[in-house]
Amino acid sequence: MKALNSPHTAKHAGWLYAEQHRGEDPVLEAARARGEDLGVRPVSEGAAATLTVLAASSNARALVEVGTGVGVSGVSLLRGATAQAVLTSIDPDPEHLQAARQAFADDGVPASRTRLITGDAAVVLRRLTTSGYDLVLLDAGTPDVPVYVSEALRMLHSGGMLIINDALDHDRVPRPAVREESTRMMREVERMLRDDERLVTTMLGTGTGLLVAVVR
Numbered sequence: 719m720k721a722l723n724s725p726h727t728a729k730h731a732g733w734l735y736a737e738q739h740r741g742e743d744p745v746l747e748a749a750r751a752r753g754e755d756l757g758v759r760p761v762s763e764g765a766a767a768t769l770t771v772l773a774a775s776s777n778a779r780a781l782v783e784v785g786t787g788v789g790v791s792g793v794s795l796l797r798g799a800t801a802q803a804v805l806t807s808i809d810p811d812p813e814h815l816q817a818a819r820q821a822f823a824d825d826g827v828p829a830s831r832t833r834l835i836t837g838d839a840a841v842v843l844r845r846l847t848t849s850g851y852d853l854v855l856l857d858a859g860t861p862d863v864p865v866y867v868s869e870a871l872r873m874l875h876s877g878g879m880l881i882i883n884d885a886l887d888h889d890r891v892p893r894p895a896v897r898e899e900s901t902r903m904m905r906e907v908e909r910m911l912r913d914d915e916r917l918v919t920t921m922l923g924t925g926t927g928l929l930v931a932v933v934r
């Protein structure tokens with residue numbers, strides 16, 4: 719009983735409640751089921767809802783996503799973006815892209831609103847226009863995040879938004895004893911963005927951390 723009243727348990731219950739604030743619909747549920755079959759971990763329910771709100775609040779028309787996965791994040795971004803918005807989404811795995819294509823179709827997204835690119839983001843991002851985008855989401859779970867960040871900051875115009883999913887690296891970032899390479903990398907990326915005077919940043923506790931940076 720004591721444990722149930724502990725601040726940590728209450729905090730966790732609050733976090734869980736917030737995660738489920740919107741609730742999921744059949745399109746995202748089906749996409750998540752495909753994710754289970756393919757071994758892909760989509761953004762959390764709370765992160766999906768937050769992506770919709772962030773895309774809506776930034777009036778996004780030109781969006782880029784690194785790590786298409788099964789399309790949960792892509793569908794969520796397009797739900798918030800303007801009606802003419804186009805999402806460029808990059809993933810090296812054709813099976814994942816096919817699953818995402820299904821999710822977009824299920825959500826009634828016309829094919830003209832998505833540009834799905836099979837490839838490695840470290841290579842593909844270099845070809846995307848400088849200052850040409852409103853919003854960039856990073857969710858590939860690779861060690862190349864610093865490369866993606868540097869390309870994303872080049873691609874975003876003033877007022878553009880960078881979002882990094884799983885920025886707490888499965889909640890390991892706040893635990894100083896954890897020295898995993900991916901954890902240290904995320905700490906470094908957080909520090910780099912926070913200290914960059916061209917940006918305003920925040921770390922949201924949604925899912926396993928959404929790091930949001932807006933270019934001044």
Ligand SMILES: C[S@@+](CC[C@H](N)C(=O)[O-])C[C@H]1O[C@@H](n2cnc3c(N)ncnc32)[C@H](O)[C@@H]1O
Nearest residue numbers: 760761785786787788789790791809839857858
């Ligand atoms: C965590 S999942 C993304 C989940 C997705 N955002 C969603 O909500 O459905 C990570 C994805 O990144 C992709 N990926 C792995 N290496 C990549 C790379 N070098 N460039 C782009 N995507 C990559 C994987 O194939 C996988 O589909």
